[in-house]
Amino acid sequence: MAGIYPDGFWEEQGTIAIYMRHLGAIILSHDQGEDLSHLLSWKGLTLEHLETRVQQSGYDIAGFLLLSTCNRVEIIYSIENPSDHAAFYEALVESLPPVQGPAPDFKTGRPVARHLLRLSAGLESMVLGETDIRHQMKEAKAAAIRGGHLDYRLRTVLQGVFRHSRYIRSYIPSNLPLSVSSLAVRFLEDSLGGLDSSDSGIAIIGSGPMSRHTAEYLSKWGGRNLVWINRTVEKVQDLASGVGARAISLQEFLSNPASAGKLRAM
Structure with a gap:
């Protein structure tokens, strides 16, 4: 699907390329197993619970949000020192309830922005092009803002993601189920x-x-x-x-x- 990314998206993101180095994503989703049982241990995770675990990790996390839907749980974060990504991932996952199944997927840098763009456009969903996920992402962003957890890097990248994902959606047949x-x-x-x-x-x-x-x-x-x-x-x-x-x-x-x-x- 690389050919349908809107003209100027990556060029626009190139102006904030330094932000991308700081972005990370820890992901449990329907793509990782035959069913959704591996999500169960993280389904009760709240933003407040995550805040405590982030603080206890000892790493300088500038911002984070929690996206939890019926078929995925994702922690998107911004870290001050990009060289700490792997260590933070290990510390945070170790502090959370153990996952019964595949280990959480881990992305850093530009792949995080690509993932968020595909996610917002409905390309990562169980139903191609579903519209619910975009609303759920916006709710996760709003919750992070209310909790004081959305830093300028996450805010800037998410603004670009929401703006450009509308263009990608124009390539998805309109007769498909939307959710x-x-x-x-x-x-x-x-x-x-x-x-x-x-x-x-x-x-x-x-x-x-x-x-x-x-x-x-x-x-x-x-x-x-x-x-x-x-x-x-x-x-x-x-x-x-x-x-x-x-x-x-x-x-x-x-x-x-x-x-x-x-x-x-x-």
Whole structure:
């Protein structure tokens, strides 16, 4: 896909080439295993937890952000001394919960900018060209800003990445599913012979972005008797009402599965 990078991107980044030497990325993603089980130990990682581990590493980290989605966990950082990249990687990974599976991928320098560009354009996603990841990257950036963790190097590179990834997206066919959620609902529709082919219900579990988007697609494409199950029912009550779903708590469902009614898919 190298030929579709927009004219001027790398030239523009060349003006801040000195920044790139300071950038690093520690990555767990769907590309590294047959399933997503190797992500589990890092899925509970928070920005606050990461901040503590970064400080305890003893290395001079100028900025960092945490990107955590349903199929990847990434730590993007800026280090003051580029010669410390490898040592910081080893120290940080050692301090985090052990990964059951492939070791986290490690990138430094220009490959980090290339990765972020491909990621924002949807080229690294399970679904080619998906749009959710760009929003998730912007949310990760905003969280880093709120926490005071986004330095000028990361800010500058991310601004270029978001600007130029729109150009790359123009090469992706518009008839492709735009997210993992839409692909999942299309698969479900084909498997069931239509979302409106039965009065039995369809359950949505969780309150994350994928669950929210799946609920929206199910409602838009004719899904009937939607049931939204979440640990805290209040958290999804308004969302459920917005798509015509009934909300119940996870505890209620586990203690009495019949409370969800007759289900044909979850």
